[in-house]
Each structure stands twice: as structure tokens, then as C-alpha cells.
Amino acid sequence: MPTRDSAKPFFQLVGVQKQLGGHKILQGVSLEIPTGQTTVILGGSGAGKSVILKHLIGLMKPDSGSISVEGTEITNLNERQLVPIRRRIGILFQDGALFDSMTVFENVAFPLREAGHSDPLSIREAVAAVLEKIELPGEESKMPSELSGGMRKRVALARALITRPDCLLCDEPTAGLDPVLSQTISLLIQRMSREQDLTSVVVSHDLEAMRLIADHVIFIKEGVVRFSGSLIDLENAEDESIQTFLSAKGGGG
Amino acid sequence: MTALLQRAGSIALDLSVYFGQLGSLTWEVLSAPLHHRIRWNLVLSQIVRIGIGSQLVVIITGAFTGAVFAAQAYFKFNSLGLGSATGPVVSLALCRELGPVLAGLMVAGRVGASIAAEIGTMKVTEQIDALRSMGVSPVDYLVVPRTIAMIISMPILVGEAIAFGIGAADLLTVKGFGLPAAWFRIQLINATEAGDILTGLIKGVIFGILIVLIACRQGLQTRNGAVGVGQATTRAVVDSSLAILIVNLFLTLILNQLLPMVSFQL
Numbered sequence: 047m048p049t050r051d052s053a054k055p056f057f058q059l060v061g062v063q064k065q066l067g068g069h070k071i072l073q074g075v076s077l078e079i080p081t082g083q084t085t086v087i088l089g090g091s092g093a094g095k096s097v098i099l100k101h102l103i104g105l106m107k108p109d110s111g112s113i114s115v116e117g118t119e120i121t122n123l124n125e126r127q128l129v130p131i132r133r134r135i136g137i138l139f140q141d142g143a144l145f146d147s148m149t150v151f152e153n154v155a156f157p158l159r160e161a162g163h164s165d166p167l168s169i170r171e172a173v174a175a176v177l178e179k180i181e182l183p184g185e186e187s188k189m190p191s192e193l194s195g196g197m198r199k200r201v202a203l204a205r206a207l208i209t210r211p212d213c214l215l216c217d218e219p220t221a222g223l224d225p226v227l228s229q230t231i232s233l234l235i236q237r238m239s240r241e242q243d244l245t246s247v248v249v250s251h252d253l254e255a256m257r258l259i260a261d262h263v264i265f266i267k268e269g270v271v272r273f274s275g276s277l278i279d280l281e282n283a284e285d286e287s288i289q290t291f292l293s294a295k296g297g298g299g
Numbered sequence: 300m301t302a303l304l305q306r307a308g309s310i311a312l313d314l315s316v317y318f319g320q321l322g323s324l325t326w327e328v329l330s331a332p333l334h335h336r337i338r339w340n341l342v343l344s345q346i347v348r349i350g351i352g353s354q355l356v357v358i359i360t361g362a363f364t365g366a367v368f369a370a371q372a373y374f375k376f377n378s379l380g381l382g383s384a385t386g387p388v389v390s391l392a393l394c395r396e397l398g399p400v401l402a403g404l405m406v407a408g409r410v411g412a413s414i415a416a417e418i419g420t421m422k423v424t425e426q427i428d429a430l431r432s433m434g435v436s437p438v439d440y441l442v443v444p445r446t447i448a449m450i451i452s453m454p455i456l457v458g459e460a461i462a463f464g465i466g467a468a469d470l471l472t473v474k475g476f477g478l479p480a481a482w483f484r485i486q487l488i489n490a491t492e493a494g495d496i497l498t499g500l501i502k503g504v505i506f507g508i509l510i511v512l513i514a515c516r517q518g519l520q521t522r523n524g525a526v527g528v529g530q531a532t533t534r535a536v537v538d539s540s541l542a543i544l545i546v547n548l549f550l551t552l553i554l555n556q557l558l559p560m561v562s563f564q565l
Contacts, residue, residue, distance in 0.1 A: 100428070103432055105428050105431055105432060125431065125436060126334065126436075128434075129434035130434075132431070132432055132433065132434045133433075133434050135432070137429070137432045139425040139428065139429055140425065141424060141425070143424060143425040143426050143428065143429040144426075144429075145421075145426055145429070146420075146421075146424075146426070156433065157433045160433055160434060160435050161434075
């Protein structure tokens, strides 16, 4: 594992613009994600949060602007060149994105096998250990369709973390979950981030759940960064759109 | 007039994007073995799904088409006193055209639809992004195994369609219409050259590649959730069926130069 410099940002975006289906989704986003912390990207639906997340790992390419990971420019890397960077980053997709045709065991073991691990016993042990950590021990043989929404997210989290990445990206981890489950999954992300010393980026509109885990907050509106700083500073920010977002969320939970 | 030009322009643009994507997918499939190992376990499971799973429908199609074609040929030829021409005509038609085209169309319907729906669903549920995020190329993982499985399966399926077609024609003309068995079979064997069978098998392989690439492209480009998956599935079947019929004409002309039909005497 490369040595990590916590003063250097893990991700850096400069002037990123992206248009999708004729709509300008990102309109010059510049931001830095600090290393070793949990950064929450907040914003309403359609603000461009998930699009930012996909740019961080090269799943989407910006129309203009640049993206770098620990100082390495990834904007123009092709899929093959991105592989070593992607192997250092785990991602939890919004609905889990578990492979339907595979069991829980095969899903969680997949990144390990793809990274070149072939010893069946050590893979089995690693999967059992990570399922234990996300509090789903012994569920290896179930198919994704047999799992509830919360369980799918936890299995997806296990799959994202089994290769012990340096960074974890989460796309709306609490979407579609009740408040109790939202809190459980948020705390799980926080615990795993601390245990594995991760740089985490969580995209969400769920302020209540994110309050528990955010070290650093970035607020996005209409494809532009409106705020970057601590949660306390966010709450004291004078920007009207931030206050509107915070008060709406405060009332609605 | 301007609207018409705009419409024509937009169709031309869509077509060039379509063929561009298809060409780039073909290139990625061809170059994939240079960069990645071939996943033979996935190839094997796709052979089971594509090849073994399509057998019944292809055999039934081949058999009934062979029988119907034999009946029509026999009615016409027998009235002219040329009943013995039935075997050669049925055999040539099945080997060179009906076997590969009908097997291709049936596989386009069955396998093309299932490939587009499966990959399309994976696309809209972010499973394709999940693969990419783990450093796995969707082309290497999904398209290459299906392409190899299709290349292996199609000639076998076409061979089965031809064999069952001829078998059914034999059964109907000999048992049903009372044409002497030796007459039918000797004429048929004499008139059928290796080149005729090879033409059918080559066509089958090319149709298989067309189906798999068109269906995979459609799946990988799917957008807009369940509606998009439905549209991708329909387009995969329609486009690959049309591609088979259009490409077949050119293949017939080219293959007739390379493997010319030998004249036969009754």
C-alpha cells in the first residue's frame, strides 16, 4: 500500500463540467476530498451528486475540467489504465448493484478473485470474516433476490470492502431505507471507515443520517459547489439555498 | 423541406452512431484476448444457454420447414414427372439458405432477446458500472464469452436444422407420398456437395456473430429503466433479424464465388 499523506487531498476536481441528455448536470465543479476522512456530498435530487461520484472513479468522463486521485490525473485514462486506481477504491452503488446471477458468497468473493486471489480456503475465510463484520454471518448461499433492501446494501458494502481498499465511495446509502436502517447502515459505514482507515465519500440527501458520520461536508446545488467545510459551518452558512435545504430536511427527517 | 432535411440528417447521424458503436464493440471483442484471459467457464455456461437451450426450437423449425418445402417441391416436380428432383432441391435449399437463415432467425429471437434483456438490466441496475469499478471489462466478462459460445454453437445448430429438415423431407416424400426411398436418397446425396454444407455452416457462424454483437451493443447502451430494457430487447431481435436477412444476400453472392454450386444430373 502506498504511503498516505493526509495533507494531500485524495480526490481533486477542477472545473468539471458534464452535460447529459442535453442538460448541464455539472457546471464547473471544483472540490477536494481530504484523505482519511469521511466526506459527505449533500444536495437535493438531481443536483449532480451521483454524477460527481461516478467521475471520481472514471465511470464517467467530464466534458471539460480535470480529476486527479492522489495527484495522479485520471481524466484521460482509458479503462485499462484506470484498473490500478479502481482496485484501490470500493464503491457502494445506490441499490447495491449486486450481480443477480450470483449468490452472496460469489458476489462478495468476486473482487478478490478478479484481483488474482485463487486459494478457495482463504477466499472463503475472507468472505466469512467480512460478512461477520457487516452483521450478516452465514448468508453466503442466498441469492440477491432473497435479500431485503438493507441486507443488499450491507452485502454490497462487504463486496466494496473485501479487497481492503484505501477509499470507499457510497451513492445514497440510505435511500429507500427506514430511519432506523438508515442509521444502522450509516454507522456501519462509519465503523468500517475507521477500522480500515478509509477515505470515504458519501453522496446523500439524508442530512439526519449523514450528521452521524460526516467529518467534512460539501453542498451541491444545480451542478455547482455551494459549500465545503465542517457540518457546524454548514449549519451557520448564510447561503439561502443551504438554509432552505437544512430547514426542509430538519422538518421532514 | 427543412424539417425533412433535418429528419434525414438525424437518421443519418443515428445510423453512423449505431454503426460506430457496433464497430468499436467488434474491435474490443477482437482485441480482448490480447489483454485478458478468456473466461472458459463463462464460455461453457453460455454454450449451455445459447447452444443446448436453442436446440429444440431450431430442430422443430428445421424439420417442419424441410417437410413443407419437400411437399411443395414434390407437388410441382411430380406433376412434371420430375419427382426425383425433390431431394436435391430440398437439400440445396436447406444447406445453403433455409437452414442457416431460419436457425439464425430463431436464435435471434430466443438468444438475442435474452442477451439484450440480461445485459440491459445489468446496465440500468448499475451492475455494469459495478464490474467496471472492480477493474473488470464488461466486454471481456460479458461479450467475449457469449461471442465464443455463439461461434461454437451456431454451426452445430445449423447442422441440426439441415439434418432434421432433410430427415423430415425424406419421411414425408418417401413414407407419405410414396417416392421410392433409394431414388430420393441417392439423388439427394449425389447432388449435395461439401461446399453446400460448408456454405450453411459459414453463414451460421456469421449470423451468430451478428446476433451476439447487435444484442450486446443494445444491452450495453440501455437507458431509462424497465422501459429501456423492453426497447433494447425488441430492437435487438428486430435489428439482428434484419441484419441476417440483408447480410445473407451478400454472403450468398460471395460464398457462391468461393464455394460454387456444382451442377447435378437427375
